[in-house]
Amino acid sequence: MDDDSPSARWEQRTEIPLFLASLIFLGAYAARVLAVSMPDAWKDLCLFTMLALWVLFAIDYVVRWRLSGQRFPRFARTHFLHTVVVILPLLRPLRIVPLYDVIQRRQGQPRLSLHARVIAYASLATMLLGFAGALAVYQAERGAPGATMRTFGDALWWTAATLTTVGYGDITPVTTRGRTIATGMMAGGLALLGAVTGSFSSWLLEIFSRESDTKPPES
Missing domain, CATH: 1.20.58 (Methane Monooxygenase Hydroxylase; Chain G, domain 1)
Known part of the structure; x- marks a missing residue:
């Protein structure tokens, strides 16, 4: 109800x-x-x-x-x-889940499975978090003494390396504000990417399990 x-x-x-x-x-x-x-x-x-x-x-x-x-x-x-x-x-x-819930109430039953919804939400949230984080870090690092992040392209590259936990180390924040933002992005990125990989793995296991149940027994 x-x-x-x-x-x-x-x-x-x-x-x-x-x-x-x-x-x-x-x-x-x-x-x-x-x-x-x-x-x-x-x-x-x-x-x-x-x-x-x-x-x-x-x-x-x-x-x-x-x-x-x-x-x-x-x-x-x-x-x-x-x-x-x-x-x-x-x-x-990042408040995409309540937005989806509102749209779902207006349109009726959801068209996507739970796994697909989690993957779609986490993927979109990761991109939004990365873009917002890149802007904030670039603003903090631009013009700082010893900064290696000189362009917004550098900020996007650093964001991709940070969210994917690759961490090449070629570009790193040098300001206190930049490092604080980086810490939050690391935590948020791990959580969101973990949700994507976990949901995708669960979806694959469900597909394989369903195929095994429908497969006729060997004589």
Whole structure:
């Protein structure tokens, strides 16, 4: 039976618009980081857009808390991802699971199997995490003394090596902020890639097991 609580109704109405807002936030941040020669007026517009969207995310967080009827410490613990994305709005696009749940309620039963949904979510979340992380690290490392990350291409290369746990070591963060971001990306990348490989392995085992069950016995 569907949840018809005020909190569930609020989530169903706002999840898609807020996800689109998070993509706009990410685009505005990317423009400020990458478009170095952009006029100051456009940079100010991007900054205003980011601040306005952050306020929107904060309002959504407060509304969800009030609708939950919980004390704030308990709400912050039980809604950990909500709390993180308010503090770090660049990670807001990672809220793909609630978005999918809202779309599923509107369209009926899911068309993808559980394994396929986990693989698709984790893969997309890994790409979004990598792009956001590359932007943040590049902004922290650009122009720093002794930095080996000189272009955004270097940042993307470093991100790919970090998320896949290869770690060539040819490009490494040298600033405290860059290393802090790198630590978070290592933890997030291991979790997401582990979900992909684990779900894919489970899916293969299920396929092979199903084929073995349907195979006629040997005479």
